[in-house]
Amino acid sequence: MAGNHAQKKHKAGNPSGIATLLIALTLTVVALLVIGSTLLYYILLKELPSIATLKDYRPSIATRVYSDNDELIDEFFLEDRKVVRIQDLPPMVVQAFVAAEDARFYQHRGFDLQSISRAFFKNIEAGRVVQGGSTITQQVAKSLFLTPERSYIRKIKEAVLAFKIDRYLTKDEILHLYLNHIYLGHGTYGVEAAAEAYFGKSARNLTLPEAAMLAGLPKAPSNYSPYNNLERAKQRQAYTLDRMVESGYITEEQKNAALAVKLNLRSVRPKDKIAPYFVENIRRYVQEKYGSDVLYKEGLEIYTTLNIPMQTAARDAVERGLQEMEKREKYTVGTVQGALYCMEARTGAIKAMVGGRDFKKSEFNRATQSRRQPGSSFKPIIYTAAFDKEMTPSTRIDDSPLQFPDPSKPDGYWRPRNFDGKFNGPTTLRSALVHSRNVVTVKILQSIGVDYAVSYAANMGIASPLPRNLSLALGSANVTLEEMVRAFGVLANQGKRVTPFMIRRIVDRTGQVFEETQVREEQVIDPRIAFLSTYVMQGVIQSGTGTRVKGIGRPAAGKTGTTNDMRDAWFIGYTPSLVTGVWVGFDQERALGRQEVGGRAAAPIWLYYMEKAVQGVPIEPFPVPRGIVFVKVDPHSGQPVRYSEGALYEAFLEGATPEGSSVVDSGQVPKKLPEDDEDASF
Numbered sequence: 001m002a003g004n005h006a007q008k009k010h011k012a013g014n015p016s017g018i019a020t021l022l023i024a025l026t027l028t029v030v031a032l033l034v035i036g037s038t039l040l041y042y043i044l045l046k047e048l049p050s051i052a053t054l055k056d057y058r059p060s061i062a063t064r065v066y067s068d069n070d071e072l073i074d075e076f077f078l079e080d081r082k083v084v085r086i087q088d089l090p091p092m093v094v095q096a097f098v099a100a101e102d103a104r105f106y107q108h109r110g111f112d113l114q115s116i117s118r119a120f121f122k123n124i125e126a127g128r129v130v131q132g133g134s135t136i137t138q139q140v141a142k143s144l145f146l147t148p149e150r151s152y153i154r155k156i157k158e159a160v161l162a163f164k165i166d167r168y169l170t171k172d173e174i175l176h177l178y179l180n181h182i183y184l185g186h187g188t189y190g191v192e193a194a195a196e197a198y199f200g201k202s203a204r205n206l207t208l209p210e211a212a213m214l215a216g217l218p219k220a221p222s223n224y225s226p227y228n229n230l231e232r233a234k235q236r237q238a239y240t241l242d243r244m245v246e247s248g249y250i251t252e253e254q255k256n257a258a259l260a261v262k263l264n265l266r267s268v269r270p271k272d273k274i275a276p277y278f279v280e281n282i283r284r285y286v287q288e289k290y291g292s293d294v295l296y297k298e299g300l301e302i303y304t305t306l307n308i309p310m311q312t313a314a315r316d317a318v319e320r321g322l323q324e325m326e327k328r329e330k331y332t333v334g335t336v337q338g339a340l341y342c343m344e345a346r347t348g349a350i351k352a353m354v355g356g357r358d359f360k361k362s363e364f365n366r367a368t369q370s371r372r373q374p375g376s377s378f379k380p381i382i383y384t385a386a387f388d389k390e391m392t393p394s395t396r397i398d399d400s401p402l403q404f405p406d407p408s409k410p411d412g413y414w415r416p417r418n419f420d421g422k423f424n425g426p427t428t429l430r431s432a433l434v435h436s437r438n439v440v441t442v443k444i445l446q447s448i449g450v451d452y453a454v455s456y457a458a459n460m461g462i463a464s465p466l467p468r469n470l471s472l473a474l475g476s477a478n479v480t481l482e483e484m485v486r487a488f489g490v491l492a493n494q495g496k497r498v499t500p501f502m503i504r505r506i507v508d509r510t511g512q513v514f515e516e517t518q519v520r521e522e523q524v525i526d527p528r529i530a531f532l533s534t535y536v537m538q539g540v541i542q543s544g545t546g547t548r549v550k551g552i553g554r555p556a557a558g559k560t561g562t563t564n565d566m567r568d569a570w571f572i573g574y575t576p577s578l579v580t581g582v583w584v585g586f587d588q589e590r591a592l593g594r595q596e597v598g599g600r601a602a603a604p605i606w607l608y609y610m611e612k613a614v615q616g617v618p619i620e621p622f623p624v625p626r627g628i629v630f631v632k633v634d635p636h637s638g639q640p641v642r643y644s645e646g647a648l649y650e651a652f653l654e655g656a657t658p659e660g661s662s663v664v665d666s667g668q669v670p671k672k673l674p675e676d677d678e679d680a681s682f
Contacts, residue, residue: 303503336584450469492574540557
């Protein structure tokens with residue numbers, strides 16, 4: 001009995017020993033886990049990046065380009081992002097993201113054991129990583145410091161970083177990082193860029209249903225995009241609203257009201273690039289001066305001179321004029337090209353630029369990069385130089401045949417000829433310029449000297465190399481449209497040359513001004529000489545080769561241009577405030593057509609544009625500088641007359657009037673300027 005009792009007592013003691021052993025083993029395992037976890041934690045700390053940079057968060061921000069009235073016209077970016085301060089957001093925007101992504105955000109210390117445990121068992125059940133259980137802080141850690149790989153070691157690193165971040169930053173600072181860095185689909189990063197892309201508004205102005213829609217995107221931006229699958233997006237929106245009710249952020253009634261709202265989504269079609277050639281010039285300039293990183297990542301604000309209504313009018317005018325040509329000449333549609341360049345005469349600010357018909361097909365800017373022969377549109381430079389050599393609009397030169405030795409010609413001579421093939425005999429400079437007489441212009445250049453004319457052209461803004469021979473009189477040089485507009489701008493601006501510019505100022509993300517443009521002007525010719533050319537070129541529009549633009553209905557001056565073989569058509573014209581140039585031609589040079597001269601091919605485009613550009617602008621006369629007097633002269637002889645039908649008031653420098661003349665006015669344009677069919681001053 002005793003033995004049996006002792007045996008039973010011995011057996012009864014075994015459970016106690018086993019329990020002790022299990023406790024010891026458990027404590028050992030726990031100790032090893034704690035030690036191992038601690039060692040792993042410190043090992044990972046050495047491997048993980050420093051989070052100190054988070055205090056100076058500088059994400060990649062889109063550079064934005066603005067028009068002359070500060071309206072957004074384009075953007076440059078690697079990631080479409082615009083940073084917004086969390087305190088500037090409506091509370092329900094922040095609450096929507098917290099409720100949808102991390103309801104316990106304000107309770108945990110960077111990582112949430114409940115979420116991690118739930119995700120762990122889900123992954124075990126699936127046999128792979130299917131759920132992350134990431135908090136908002138972990139998402140910040142992953143997006144800013146880690147790779148997107150799915151592995152347990154990466155999740156551990158993520159949790160360690162999140163713990164560090166939670167200790168280092170406030171909850172609002174973490175949310176600031178998250179809401180500005182998160183990818184929200186269709187190329188947008190951060191809630192501000194997404195609000196603009198999806199709803200066409202700032203995140204500051206989001207409504208509850210809009211905020212809930214955006215807050216549903218981070219989990220799978222493509223799958224839950226309202227553009228890709230509206231029904232799925234609405235389901236995700238409803239999920240977010242439910243979580244907001246559970247978290248106490250909104251009531252059931254507010255949720256139902258939000259679900260009943262029909263959202264007005266902005267179109268995600270590519271934005272209409274209103275001024276692609278202009279913007280490309282801006283992009284190249286900034287990239288060359290400041291580098292690609294600054295351009296694409298530093299969130300510059302570039303304020304330009306571009307006027308959107310004027311740019312729209314320019315684009316439409318070029319297309320309208322070219323389509324009319326295609327219809328007349330039966331070209332293959334889209335082959336003929338055109339360019340337009342408009343500058344403020346007094347400042348040099350570029351208001352509109354069209355470099356071609358379709359930037360997507362050709363980025364080559366025909367307004368600034370293409371060098372073509374200007375033909376007769378170059379003549380005003382020659383005549384202005386002649387006026388500076390003491391010739392006058394009434395000076396007469398014989399319009400008669402002449403020839404020069406030229407071994408390149410079949411018979412060994414170059415014989416300049418007029419467009420109509422006729423010679424008119426003694427012709428005033430006014431008549432020669434108004435009616436674009438080639439032979440007279442060659443004789444003028446021969447008289448004043450080629451070198452003098454070349455220097456004069458350079459002084460007016462022609463930077464391209466010019467031929468040092470008499471063919472220069474007929475526009476044989478290769479120049480850009482931009483150069484021609486700049487040169488004519490000297491005449492429009494009373495002899496002052498301005499430097500064309502497109503950028504008013506550039507500001508960085510902190511508000512620091514990188515650069516600011518000051519108007520640069522220089523008096524390069526006598527204002528009286530500039531006025532003589534302007535006064536004569538008003539006749540080009542009223543009764544000469546540019547009569548197609550008479551409809552402008554206000555004082556304007558200009559000159560047509562056509563190359564000998566009709567490969568290029570030009571019209572450069574100006575009012576006292578705007579200088580606009582138009583070029584038309586083929587990229588692969590060939591004839592435009594027998595009748596497609598500058599007055600027919602290019603001038604109408606100028607008129608279509610300028611009619612809209614000056615709409616609503618008060619009519620402005622060209623100012624008459626001191627030292628200009630007016631004398632009534634015979635338009636054919638240029639001689640003073642007292643009474644003569646068709647006589648006109650001609651402008652002269654004071655002290656340089658024809659013999660026997662009587663100054664009829666001084667200091668202002670005569671109020672009545674008689675005209676005749678052949679020639680007139682207006």
